[in-house]
Amino acid sequence: MREEQIKEILGSIRIHSSTMMSADVAHLMIDQNKVLSSHTLPGLEVDVKELDDGIDAKITVREGSLIEKPVHMCFGVLPRKGVQRIVLDVRIEENAKVSILAHCTFPNAMDVQHLMNARISVGAGAEYAYFERHVHGEQGGVKVYPKAVVEVGPKARFRTEFELLRGRVGLIDIDYETTCRAYGVMEMMARINGTGTDLIKIKEVGHLIEEGARGALTSKIAVRDEARAEVYNKLTASAPYARGHVDCKEIVQDSAVAKAIPIVEVNHPKAHVTHEAAIGSVDTKQLETLMARGLSEDEASELIIEGMLS
Amino acid sequence: MGVMELKGLSLALNGKKILDHLEIDFWEGHIHALVGPNGAGKSTLAATIMGLAGYRNVEGDILFEGQSLLGLDVDQRARKGMTLGWQEPARYEGLKVRQFIRAAARDKSAPRIAEALSRVGLEPAEYLDRAVDKTLSGGERKKIELASILAMQPRVVLLDEPDSGIDVESLERIFDAVKALREMGSTVILITHSLTVLKQADHAFLMCHGKIIDKGAVERIVRYFENKCLLCDHKNVPVLDGEGESA
Numbered sequence: 001m002r003e004e005q006i007k008e009i010l011g012s013i014r015i016h017s018s019t020m021m022s023a024d025v026a027h028l029m030i031d032q033n034k035v036l037s038s039h040t041l042p043g044l045e046v047d048v049k050e051l052d053d054g055i056d057a058k059i060t061v062r063e064g065s066l067i068e069k070p071v072h073m074c075f076g077v078l079p080r081k082g083v084q085r086i087v088l089d090v091r092i093e094e095n096a097k098v099s100i101l102a103h104c105t106f107p108n109a110m111d112v113q114h115l116m117n118a119r120i121s122v123g124a125g126a127e128y129a130y131f132e133r134h135v136h137g138e139q140g141g142v143k144v145y146p147k148a149v150v151e152v153g154p155k156a157r158f159r160t161e162f163e164l165l166r167g168r169v170g171l172i173d174i175d176y177e178t179t180c181r182a183y184g185v186m187e188m189m190a191r192i193n194g195t196g197t198d199l200i201k202i203k204e205v206g207h208l209i210e211e212g213a214r215g216a217l218t219s220k221i222a223v224r225d226e227a228r229a230e231v232y233n234k235l236t237a238s239a240p241y242a243r244g245h246v247d248c249k250e251i252v253q254d255s256a257v258a259k260a261i262p263i264v265e266v267n268h269p270k271a272h273v274t275h276e277a278a279i280g281s282v283d284t285k286q287l288e289t290l291m292a293r294g295l296s297e298d299e300a301s302e303l304i305i306e307g308m309l310s
Numbered sequence: 311m312g313v314m315e316l317k318g319l320s321l322a323l324n325g326k327k328i329l330d331h332l333e334i335d336f337w338e339g340h341i342h343a344l345v346g347p348n349g350a351g352k353s354t355l356a357a358t359i360m361g362l363a364g365y366r367n368v369e370g371d372i373l374f375e376g377q378s379l380l381g382l383d384v385d386q387r388a389r390k391g392m393t394l395g396w397q398e399p400a401r402y403e404g405l406k407v408r409q410f411i412r413a414a415a416r417d418k419s420a421p422r423i424a425e426a427l428s429r430v431g432l433e434p435a436e437y438l439d440r441a442v443d444k445t446l447s448g449g450e451r452k453k454i455e456l457a458s459i460l461a462m463q464p465r466v467v468l469l470d471e472p473d474s475g476i477d478v479e480s481l482e483r484i485f486d487a488v489k490a491l492r493e494m495g496s497t498v499i500l501i502t503h504s505l506t507v508l509k510q511a512d513h514a515f516l517m518c519h520g521k522i523i524d525k526g527a528v529e530r531i532v533r534y535f536e537n538k539c540l541l542c543d544h545k546n547v548p549v550l551d552g553e554g555e556s557a
Contacts, residue, residue, distance in 0.1 A: 293459075
């Protein structure tokens, strides 16, 4: 039974077991609230408690530890219905480095909720990259609520990307807030394609509170049919030489609706934050160029959106 | 009979006539140049032939192999074998050069896509995985667009200002690609106000204020450039010893 669940999860995210299960790759695989498999490496500590409706995991990368290969974390809900609550406490200690590939897979979902509540601390000089890749069913029966509060220490780097690889969005409600200290760097990006009656809500907030802190908030969204997207990006800079950029691009087709609310707040004369937001249909010139090569309007639109979301 | 014929083609934009009763016969397998000063209507003619949005409400007709193109969308015209290279090519965020060329290519195999890129002087290993976006210069995007046209192997290709943004060293590559198009049987229409580009053609049309005011061998049309003067009704200083009277 357990082997079958592992096989189904790996199949849904299209990763061969040899990639994730090799000795030099750390991993944690969860189906709803059960740990199916785990493996750690020196310098990486993973402590998981099973809850009634999910897990509570404490992940620590010890000071100076460099985890070479990405750590794979699979959060799956294989049944059609269910709730999965993930509580994460991530601590990347000083000068440590790790990259996590989080595969969230709900391939059969008709009525599934996935709630993640993370507290993340990236110590001085440390680097933490968190790539969240989702695979959903085609019914749109998934509600995803990723929430994280992140502290980026001096000269530390934090990067996160959220991407829906396959399936319908359903509901995605992202809420990330990051505070960046002196010469720290944060990058937050979301790339999502909504169709049908999908609802995409993104709230990304960044605070550049000490000298030389840098940050970028990027959202790339495409919606069609009757899908809706609301993107709220806020970046504040309150220290000298803090630098930030907010970038929101949304392509709207059919009866879909997209909103973008970019807020930049600068509280120091030597800080600098820029923003750009573009919402609209597919660019006519891009479209006509591809159509002049023989692609239909739909094929051209798909290719342009695929590029934007890549 | 030419591969494409314009029959009394006229177009007005915002109440102003931009193309005025054009009668042109583009011979198959030739490199034609459509030359004239800024505002002559050259790019508008290219957009009209391709059927771009805003350029469809025409009088007269455009015949492609004897069949009218009126009423056909851009992609339908392209599938008949026509295409257009823009003066300022579009930028595509995230779309890889490989994907862009592949979308157009008749033979979508990797070696053919790389070959198309090589023919315009770009190293495939360096460019195939780059995005067709603002990280590329205008000249690089121009070459990539030409590579996609080579891969498409069109019957008729309109190239709007093919030297725009191209450095002197790369210009010969562009001209080689134009000749390669002709060798593969394409009819090429170069839209230009450059003497250098004009000299690549076999045959030229001189356009001013929406009208064809002369046509013929390139050597004949070149003389207008040398005299910096046009024989038409808004510049009444003809200097061609009567040679330019037959429009």
